[in-house]
Amino acid sequence: MSGLFAALSSAVSWFGSIIDPLCGPIGIFRLFGSGTLLACSDAGWGDEIAYGFMITASLAICTLPVGLFIGFFIALAKQSEDKSLRLATNIYTTIFRGLPELLTLFIVYYGLQVLAQRFLASIGYDEPVEINAFVAGMIALGVVFSAYCSEVLLSAFKAIPHGQYEAGDALGFHRGKTMRLIILPQLVRIALPGLGNLWMALLKDTALVSVIGLPDILRQTGIAARVSKKAFEFFGVACLLFLILAMVSSIAFAMLERWAKRSEVAR
């Protein structure tokens, strides 16, 4: 089993090294940065920063499905007829939209650590435990994302007329089938702009995870800045990388929106 994982991870890292936009065969740093501080070798910081870029991007990409999944079910629960279900989910969104992301991150990171330590101590294991920063970041950002996402999806649900559900009933669809074939396609179309904004916010929030020690863009550039004493240049590079991520995702979302609206073309 572990051999399989090792093979998988090496395949993924090989694939990543091929398409690496910064230090790959046709990467920006490889083409223009050689000989400078951003070279992709031991002389420069290019490869470290490229690694951080990958970490940031993969953290955001891994968090997205988690947040969407939880957010979808919370949005469903928020329009339930049952009062206790609505109350429970409203408490969830109030808490996680009200707390600073940094504080949520610390609470998850240290809280998980304390809980894991107590649990392991209760079964007789007395070593200090260290929670993986990537997982802690994924949980914290996913929880915050899902709280915001549920509000976006809830307003999208409310924008779908009730007749659509009735149409599903009239066709004899099961509830799940109505959701999948009738509601979801429209929901995606309505919610996409809001989800795009949330994705941008998520990308920016990933920078916070550098505080608990994940080697993302900000942490890697920070180390480079401290060692090379060129703080302005390196933090400028970090800003540019985040700008690039934002631009790429805004292009991607524009394409997605065009795809989602393909049925609305003028005839």
Place this chain on the structure above:
Amino acid sequence: MSVIETLIPPQPAPPEAIKTYTTQRLIGRALLGVWLAASVGLFLIIVDGWDPAKFEKYGPSFISGLGVTLLLVACSITLGAALSLPIVFARMSKNKVLSWLAYGYVYFFRGTPLITQLFLVYYGLGSFRPELQSVGLWWFFRDAWNCALLTFTLNTAAYQAEILRGAIESVPRGQREGAAALGLPARIAFFKIILPQAMIVALRPYGNEIILMIKGSAIVAIVTVFDLMGETRRAFSRTFDYQMYIWAAVLYLVMVEALRNLWVWLEDRLTRHLKRR
């Protein structure tokens, strides 16, 4: 043909529908139970770890941290509002260069994380110490609080500029034309007709922006400003007591919820002329 000759005798009220125990109800109760258990657990942690000495020692520093947070947010929101006006005018001007400059400013500050901007100002500009000293600005950039204020002001100015622009553009053209038809100068038309209507549209996004700033201001703790988050981290690093984070969370939640409810009230009050009774 049938004719009704007798009235239907009075019937008792139909029995109340029996509430079936649906899955939704079950899940709802279960989740509420989880919340209840979590709050009881947190309460027990607090009671269990309650230490008057700690409270006396760190209570005042939490209050001062709260003050720092509120002061920072208030200052940066006000200064940012002032700075956003020229940006909006540049963004909406017919001059292409000005408009693009303002767009670039807004895009930069909205496209990068606040924490990166803070590092760029605090560590980045801090590395130009000789130059800053020769210009006589070093005293400003030496202090982390000033750097945080500068970054937050620049950042919130970009967001507020977008809010204001959206709000101004949402005012119908006819309002401007109406003002022109009445012979009002453009300046008076803007301040007396366009802006008041735009502000009502902008009220809710402004509230959101203030909440975002309160939450975002937690990151100044990383550059050694002792705001609420900074005091929490300091207290935690000295005591390793997890309840410090719980106290900070409660304080932040109270701040945000109070502001949110204040804003709901404010919006109700300011839009009461738009409501139908």
